[in-house]
Amino acid sequence: MGDTMILEYSIDEAIATFLEAAVSSGWILQTREKAQPVLPVSIIERYSNIPNAFIEFLSIVLDAAPSDEKAWFLCEANYNGTSPTTSAWNEWELFDCDNFKDDPDLVVATKKFWDQHFPIMMSVRSDFAYIAIDMSTDHYGTIVFGYSPFLLEPKCLYAAFPDFLISLAHSITLAASGSIDNVKPPDLTDFV
Numbered sequence: 169m170g171d172t173m174i175l176e177y178s179i180d181e182a183i184a185t186f187l188e189a190a191v192s193s194g195w196i197l198q199t200r201e202k203a204q205p206v207l208p209v210s211i212i213e214r215y216s217n218i219p220n221a222f223i224e225f226l227s228i229v230l231d232a233a234p235s236d237e238k239a240w241f242l243c244e245a246n247y248n249g250t251s252p253t254t255s256a257w258n259e260w261e262l263f264d265c266d267n268f269k270d271d272p273d274l275v276v277a278t279k280k281f282w283d284q285h286f287p288i289m290m291s292v293r294s295d296f297a298y299i300a301i302d303m304s305t306d307h308y309g310t311i312v313f314g315y316s317p318f319l320l321e322p323k324c325l326y327a328a329f330p331d332f333l334i335s336l337a338h339s340i341t342l343a344a345s346g347s348i349d350n351v352k353p354p355d356l357t358d359f360v
Contacts, residue, residue: 179221182330182337183228189337190232193344198231205244211257215286219301219309221329222288234340239291239359257287260298260319281320285312288329291358299359301329313355325353336360 190197205226226244231251233240245251256262261282268274289299296316301309302324311332312322326332336359339351343360351357
């Protein structure tokens with residue numbers, strides 16, 4: 169985890185910065201007055217300690233995606249199965265479990281991995297990719313990135329969700345200005 173970026177922004181500042189960048193860059197965005205998000209019992213039981221910063225984000229943001237919709241945040245409707253998107257919130261887990269159906273040990277390992285990684289953003293821009301919150305004891309709250317064919321080998325990007333949002337906002341602004349090659353870390357290019 170030595171390459172983890174630590175920026176230490178407040179969640180309110182991070183959400184405001186992200187929303188400003190998303191709006192000015194033409195993202196599909198739906199927000200609401202702050203309200204407690206309602207997540208299904210199955211998610212609450214599986215991920216009993218979702219970081220407050222991400223819950224704060226869900227309390228305001230109902231939908232967020234670049235205009236081409238090749239990447240998207242998973243929001244309350246995604247987790248509840250009421251989103252109009254065809255992908256499940258745990259699509260990459262389902263995909264791998266289906267691919268490994270003839271190997272029960274790989275299915276168990278896949279489910280165990282996803283028990284420790286709460287997906288918050290997905291992309292199909294260049295291939296399958298995700299951003300997740302590491303829920304493990306050793307790395308709780310860090311933001312990780314994974315992509316196909318190495319979905320179960322994530323790279324740690326940020327120490328916390330607010331840091332990720334600030335960096336994503338900066339990357340959105342760079343991409344909108346035609347400077348996608350300057351997006352840092354380059355792992356975020358699939359998500360802007």
